[in-house]
Amino acid sequence: MAQQAYVTETDNGGSGPEHRGDRLRRLLNRMVSGWRGDPRIWRRGLVVAALGVILALVMLLHARIPNRIGNLGSLTETFLPWLGLLVPLLLLLALVRRSATALIAVVLPAAVWLNLFGGLLTDKTVGGGDLTVATHNVNADNPDPSGTAREVAASGADVLALEELNPSAVPVYERALASTYKYHSVQGTVGLWSKYPMTEVRAVDIKLGWTRAMRATVTTPEGEVAFYVAHLPSVRVKLEAGFTARQRDKSANALGEAIAQEPLKRKVLLGDLNGTMNDRSLNGVTSQMRSTQGAAGSGFGFSWPASFPMARIDQIMVQGIEPVTSWTLPRTGSDHLPIAARVSLATGS
Known part of the structure; x- marks a missing residue:
């Protein structure tokens, strides 16, 4: 009798996928009947x-x-x-x-x-590409600058930008990256490391009073490319003042003007812009360049904060260059995630 009761229960209301599906259908039918x-x-x-x-x-x-x-x-x-x-x-x-x-x-x-x-x-990644680039806000208080440098260099980037460089940690980054990158320059708190020759290196004035942006010509096998590295001022959300971003917006406009005046047609911007591609206050930059994540990434590519990324405020943007893939790198000792992209220099438009 016990066995018969067990069989009857299984036939009418067991826990297999078919029975779960039947219960869901009956529930939906009851719901619809109750509404009808x-x-x-x-x-x-x-x-x-x-x-x-x-x-x-x-x-x-x-x-x-x-x-x-x-x-x-x-x-x-x-x-x-x-x-x-x-x-x-x-x-x-x-x-x-x-x-x-x-x-x-x-x-x-x-x-x-x-x-x-x-x-x-959707995944918009395609194969190929001529150049891999990466950028990382390394955090001035990074407890392991040497390890951070090794991790981002392991991405295979041909050109690497670092932001929020603490002057005391710059020699550590230089030593850690020396074997991978023959050429580099540090301007203020930002730096650019390259496997290819760099010329016409200079600081870019983004109206801060100190240097947080730079520009360099990198001579790749496919020709010259203008690289910009920038770390725009931080924004704050304050109860009494809201989203305070006036200095960030002023610097974004200055950066956009510098990029617009660039004589080279192929341009790459790497850095922490402290804003997303949707933020209208970055129009001075975003109106003339496109994000590699939006063009060739998969997902949102959020980069900050590293513990639970909620926004992509670190950007790789291009003009006259075709992105082929974009991705985030594993977490380092920073509060930002590094990001990387591979681009095609021959097919850019």
Whole structure:
């Protein structure tokens, strides 16, 4: 009798995949039957529906959010991709409320988010390329500069940029990278290391009063390329002042002007811009160059903070050059992740 009871229970409600599927179908059928013919499904969940519409409008019209009050627009744009997490939450609330109106409204922010960021979810990596470049904000308080240098050099980068160089640690980086890179220059708190000859090296004035940007011509086997390295000022989120980024924005405009005046057609920008590609305040730079992650990466490529990356504020950007792949490197002793890209110099446009 016990065996017969066991067989009956397994046949009607076991835990196998088929039975779980049957239970899910029955649950959905009951849900639909409960909604069918109930006119309240259109009247319920109006608050959830309104939130869905507002979320869609924020993402769709983010460029119109003013920066006059605490740089609210730039703050929203910095974390814009994360607004997509609100979509499944609203969907759950719509289901709990059994509201057809809310379910339809939730489609709006989902569609807007996919339009903005859906392309980043696909792998756009292609083969080939002539040059591998990398950049890393090494953190002035890095406890292991030598190990950090070895790890980023192991990426195979032909040209490597480092930012936030503590003057006392510069000799450590120079020794650690000497065997891999024959040429290098440090200007202020940024530096560039290259396997190929570097000429016309100079600091770039980004209106700070001290040097956090530089420029160099690197003569690759495919010809000359202008390399810029920059570490734009940090931004802060303060309760009383909002997103304070005025100095960062001023420096971004100065950097954009320097790049626009560059006579070489092929340009690469490496560095910590303390802003994402969505941030309108970086338009002076982003309007004339494109991100290797957006063009040839897979995923968002978040680089900061290293413990739980939430934003890609470290950038590799190009002009007159074709990106073929882009990726983040393993964590070092810094609070940023290093990033790298491979580009084609022969096919750039």
